[in-house]
Amino acid sequence: MLDVRGLSAAYGQHPALNEVSLSVGPGEIVVILGANGAGKSTLLRAIAGICEGRVSGQVMLNGASLTALNSDQIVEQGVALVPEGRAIFGDLTVKENLLLGAYSARARADEGQNLERVLNLFPKLIERQTQIARTMSGGEQQMVAIGRAMMSAPDILMLDEPSLGLSPLLCRELFQNLAVVKDLGIGVLLVEQNAKQSLAIADRGYLLENTRITREDSAAQLRSDPSVQKAFLGANNTTRNQPPPQTIETQPVEPRFTPGPALPRRSAEQLIGGSIEDLISSASEASTRALTSPSSSRVKQAEKVAQSRLESVLKDIESAAAAARRQRPASRPTYVASPSPQPVPHEDGPPPPVVEIYKRPHVEVFRRRPSGQFERE
Numbered sequence: 001m002l003d004v005r006g007l008s009a010a011y012g013q014h015p016a017l018n019e020v021s022l023s024v025g026p027g028e029i030v031v032i033l034g035a036n037g038a039g040k041s042t043l044l045r046a047i048a049g050i051c052e053g054r055v056s057g058q059v060m061l062n063g064a065s066l067t068a069l070n071s072d073q074i075v076e077q078g079v080a081l082v083p084e085g086r087a088i089f090g091d092l093t094v095k096e097n098l099l100l101g102a103y104s105a106r107a108r109a110d111e112g113q114n115l116e117r118v119l120n121l122f123p124k125l126i127e128r129q130t131q132i133a134r135t136m137s138g139g140e141q142q143m144v145a146i147g148r149a150m151m152s153a154p155d156i157l158m159l160d161e162p163s164l165g166l167s168p169l170l171c172r173e174l175f176q177n178l179a180v181v182k183d184l185g186i187g188v189l190l191v192e193q194n195a196k197q198s199l200a201i202a203d204r205g206y207l208l209e210n211t212r213i214t215r216e217d218s219a220a221q222l223r224s225d226p227s228v229q230k231a232f233l234g235a236n237n238t239t240r241n242q243p244p245p246q247t248i249e250t251q252p253v254e255p256r257f258t259p260g261p262a263l264p265r266r267s268a269e270q271l272i273g274g275s276i277e278d279l280i281s282s283a284s285e286a287s288t289r290a291l292t293s294p295s296s297s298r299v300k301q302a303e304k305v306a307q308s309r310l311e312s313v314l315k316d317i318e319s320a321a322a323a324a325r326r327q328r329p330a331s332r333p334t335y336v337a338s339p340s341p342q343p344v345p346h347e348d349g350p351p352p353p354v355v356e357i358y359k360r361p362h363v364e365v366f367r368r369r370p371s372g373q374f375e376r377e
């Protein structure tokens with residue numbers, strides 16, 4: 001049983017989650033509904049220990065606290081997250097992606113059994129195990145992402161907008177698969193904008209509005225509630241995919257909760273559960289294999305066509321720029337740099353707020369050589 005008590009998160013001065021409490025039982029599907037920016041992804045990331053902001057509150061799994069643990073330890077305890085956008089390793093094969101999910105000690109011993117369970121859940125992956133993941137369709141990639149999370153043998157599976165970008169047919173298939181995950185006794189915490197299909201398979205749901213839980217109810221009650229229908233189920237729907245109904249605060253905001261210690265950050269190697277070097281050499285091997293496969297001449301042909309299209313677009317841009325230069329007036333206004341940046345005056349009121357963005361600072365770039373090998377830049 002996952003039990004979240006008073007979970008809050010903030011990015012600098014910007015509160016993203018306020019005193020959120022919820023629970024997910026074994027074999028239960030719980031859906032979180034909310035408009036864009038309500039704090040849904042922050043909630044899942046905070047539970048998984050990967051929120052970049054300041055987090056406070058309690059997260060318990062089967063009575064044990066996860067609050068002070070890092071994300072690897074949280075996976076080890078039995079909570080897995082399928083993040084928004086899937087985040088699979090595109091240059092690795094399907095099987096390599098799945099096996100990366102079994103890096104935790106709790107899953108390693110039963111790797112074979114877990115793989116069998118995933119392939120039973122997604123039979124389409126059986127004959128695709130050696131396929132390079134990025135060459136698969138969006139729906140198939142989503143299966144790989146969920147399969148990878150399932151390889152960690154979780155008690156709780158969290159999914160962030162898994163239906164995003166999928167066709168209606170693939171959406172239906174995805175939600176049917178989640179119902180099978182539930183039948184395995186795994187608790188599912190699902191963030192979705194597809195309220196109709198998610199409420200159809202869910203047991204309970206929470207409404208998250210403007211950083212706070214405003215309602216908890218059975219999925220059946222939520223489905224039949226006119227206000228939920230209006231907001232999330234398409235009846236005069238005006239809020240789905242719209243910004244949350246909050247006014248933008250232009251003054252510094254007082255924190256509305258007591259900040260606790262930040263959850264520990266993780267290195268990239270902790271994230272993937274192995275060394276970057278091993279991952280790169282595995283990616284190199286996969287990519288070399290792909291280039292030397294019988295279809296590689298077709299790939300080269302396609303690359304040539306793309307290259308010549310790119311060159312012709314660049315030529316068009318250059319000639320347009322040359323034409324613009326010829327038409328430019330002889331004398332141009334002179335700009336004098338001001339000593340310090342001044343806020344831009346805003347005709348209708350105060351200037352827009354400054355939004356702080358928190359990102360991981362470390363980026364490494366790898367170049368793929370024509371041979372298919374990857375090298376660090």
Ligand SMILES: Nc1ncnc2c1ncn2[C@@H]1O[C@H](COP(=O)(O)OP(=O)(O)OP(=O)(O)O)[C@@H](O)[C@H]1O
Pocket residue numbers: 011014015016034035036037038039040041042043052356357358359
């Ligand atoms: N890394 C970050 N740095 C700064 N602000 C952030 C960061 N991540 C999220 N936010 C802000 O926190 C708020 C909640 O974002 P979050 O992604 O949790 O919302 P959401 O409900 O998942 O939205 P969506 O449905 O659009 O994905 C938003 O105002 C967002 O701009």
